[in-house]
Amino acid sequence: MSKVSIIFVYNADSGLVNEMKDYIHKIVSPSEYECNLCAITHSNTGMKGEWKSFVNDLPVPVVFLHRDEFHEKYNYPGVSFPCVYLERGQRLDLLVASDEINECNNLDDLEALVKDKLKFISGN
Template sequence: MNGIIFVYNADSGLFNTLTDIAHKVFSPETYSCNLCAITYGNFGMRQEWKEFLETLEIPMQFLHRDEFHERYGMQGLALPAVLLQEGEQLRLLVSADEIGRCADMADLKGLLQEKLK
């Protein structure tokens, strides 16, 4: 499969989701996943982000840290990250540092569009 893999710097599961929501609400400046902070509200993916992703017309996966490690076995990758999957190969498309420098959704969308050219 070829496509994009979005990897969040958060683990899956109900408890982790509730903890992340509380963290974003009460201490957003220390929240460790800027990809989550920009693309998700407290109760789901932001509509603007969802609509933007639909324009890309490329297969996508959205994985939490634990799901990514289990599925691909890659350790040591700074998260969050966006990867490009080309066959069995994974290539870093957008790094954690680049995502961290995004101030808002417009920055993230522009960065992703630039990298996909």
Template sequence: MKPYLVFVYNADTGVFNTLTDIAHKIFSPETYSCNLCAITYGNFSIRAEWKEFLESLDAEFEFLHRDELEPRYGVSGVPLPAVFVKKGEAVDIWINSEEINRCGSIEDLKALITARLAG
């Protein structure tokens, strides 16, 4: 059975939040609070390299914003960004925020995910 991964950004949903995030990434990227967003997205769209990597994975996945995590899975108080693995209706932490925040590039993140999937 394929693992089901839930990527959770340290950002909220909504048009205002999206515009604020775009501006923050452009004008003050060093203080942007979501390394998962910073690595996998350019200023306006998903990075092609990240999209291709996701398509190559032998896994299912979904992406949530921080304000969607608790209503969907009942999880709160977990430092974000993070990646969870879904087991039944529950999720367990799979890659924590410290690990994601140590990634300095998309290559680092891809290597982390690939290694974790390998076991």
């Protein structure tokens, strides 16, 4: 059986300087912050406990990547961020599109969306 994992990709780049810019941007102008995945799942002190519990309870391993890390690892053209992919062996399938994540208003919306997509994939 091939390895399966869920890849959450932020609409932000990695690195300390970028993290500091994002931190300040979320405080100064939260409504204009470009990563709804970050905005929903993280507070100014890090990943929200409810979200951490949710991803830990998912039936497959979860990976979090920034967009620069995603491009470096997968070199996958035409990706809109934030997004969620399902990786099965060498295959990468879009699980949740950026517009779907951007329509979420809170953790409950995002968690329901991810659960719904996983049901569709597993056929349950």
